[in-house]
Amino acid sequence: MKKLLSFMAFALVLVPLSIQPTAIAIPDINSVILAQAAEVKPQKKLLVVTSVAPITNIVSNIAGDRVEIQGVIPEGTDSHTFEPRPSDSALLSRADLIIVNGLKLESPTEKLANSVKPKDTKIYELGNNTITEKQWLYDFSFPKSGGKPNPHLWVNPKYAEAYAKLATQQLIALDPKGKPYYEANLKNYLKRLDNLDKVTRSVVASIPAKNRKLLTYHDSWAYWAREYGFEVIGAIQPSDFAEPSAKEVARLIDQVRKVGVPAIFGSEVYPSKVEEQISREAKVKTANTADDELPGEGSALALENKNPQHTYIGMMANNLRIIASNLGGNPKLVDSLDPSNVVGPSVASKPSRETSKKE
Numbered sequence: 001m002k003k004l005l006s007f008m009a010f011a012l013v014l015v016p017l018s019i020q021p022t023a024i025a026i027p028d029i030n031s032v033i034l035a036q037a038a039e040v041k042p043q044k045k046l047l048v049v050t051s052v053a054p055i056t057n058i059v060s061n062i063a064g065d066r067v068e069i070q071g072v073i074p075e076g077t078d079s080h081t082f083e084p085r086p087s088d089s090a091l092l093s094r095a096d097l098i099i100v101n102g103l104k105l106e107s108p109t110e111k112l113a114n115s116v117k118p119k120d121t122k123i124y125e126l127g128n129n130t131i132t133e134k135q136w137l138y139d140f141s142f143p144k145s146g147g148k149p150n151p152h153l154w155v156n157p158k159y160a161e162a163y164a165k166l167a168t169q170q171l172i173a174l175d176p177k178g179k180p181y182y183e184a185n186l187k188n189y190l191k192r193l194d195n196l197d198k199v200t201r202s203v204v205a206s207i208p209a210k211n212r213k214l215l216t217y218h219d220s221w222a223y224w225a226r227e228y229g230f231e232v233i234g235a236i237q238p239s240d241f242a243e244p245s246a247k248e249v250a251r252l253i254d255q256v257r258k259v260g261v262p263a264i265f266g267s268e269v270y271p272s273k274v275e276e277q278i279s280r281e282a283k284v285k286t287a288n289t290a291d292d293e294l295p296g297e298g299s300a301l302a303l304e305n306k307n308p309q310h311t312y313i314g315m316m317a318n319n320l321r322i323i324a325s326n327l328g329g330n331p332k333l334v335d336s337l338d339p340s341n342v343v344g345p346s347v348a349s350k351p352s353r354e355t356s357k358k359e
């Protein structure tokens with residue numbers, strides 16, 4: 001027993017001694033764990049590069065905070081003649097996925113991307129995967145002889161739905177672990193787009209049938225018109241994106257008088273005196289619509305945007321109000337739309353239905 005007690009005393013003496021080295025070892029283990037965590041944590045987000053603002057906005061609503069999105073074509077610039085800058089080359093060289101509209105809209109950007117992108121990075125063309133070549137439209141500013149189809153598929157909300165679904169598939173292929181997240185965002189976003197489609201139909205129905213005609217400066221309404229039973233009677237902008245000739249302007253004035261539309265539509269991206277001249281001489285109103293410039297201040301990137309109007313849906317809501325009020329329809333029908341993103345800071349600041357419903 002005495003032996004045992006002395007052993008225990010000895011052991012007690014030993015314990016602090018044996019703890020000592022372990023106590024030193026613990027911070028070591030911790031620092032290893034911390035270092036491992038540090039390696040995992042700042043792992044860079046996958047980078048998806050997009051092109052025009054509406055596509056950037058649609059893709060970023062699905063991608064949320066799992067993926068970094070960067071749009072190449074700045075808002076308010078002419079996407080049809082856009083030439084990428086040296087900084088875009090650096091961006092494209094880091095891209096894990098490149099999502100563009102296609103139908104030859106971003107040819108210079110795609111060409112650059114092909115020469116600088118990582119080997120495994122895919123360039124995905126949403127438009128080419130939404131409709132077949134047979135469904136491509138060639139028209140006023142996009143004649144078949146020019147070889148470039150009208151690329152404005154996203155202006156049609158049904159095609160925007162397809163874009164959102166296709167972008168989701170591409171994001172899942174890139175980041176399979178994010179599948180439930182992307183699918184949840186898609187589900188929420190499709191509700192918004194479906195509502196946009198329904199509201200568009202009701203706005204169109206409110207416009208007298210004889211007024212369901214568009215003459216626009218920029219030729220961006222072809223696929224929208226085909227979807228919603230409008231007729232595009234012409235576009236002022238020639239296929240070389242210069243100003244039309246005096247003869248062409250005279251012909252358009254004649255046409256507007258003959259067809260009897262109450263308004264023609266311009267574009268803020270392409271301010272033109274010709275449009276004013278036609279409106280003055282044909283005695284019709286004029287107003288601006290938009291196809292790749294989101295309304296108001298804000299970012300096309302859902303995660304950076306605080307303005308709930310500065311979205312693809314916000315842009316289409318504005319267009320609907322402008323078209324309805326200038327062609328004898330009911331712009332109030334647009335008030336039921338929620339234009340906000342489904343992810344990012346603008347989600348919390350939903351427009352108040354109560355105030356807009358006051359009639």
Ligand SMILES: [Zn+2]
Pocket residue numbers: 079080152218220291292
């Ligand atoms: Zn355009």
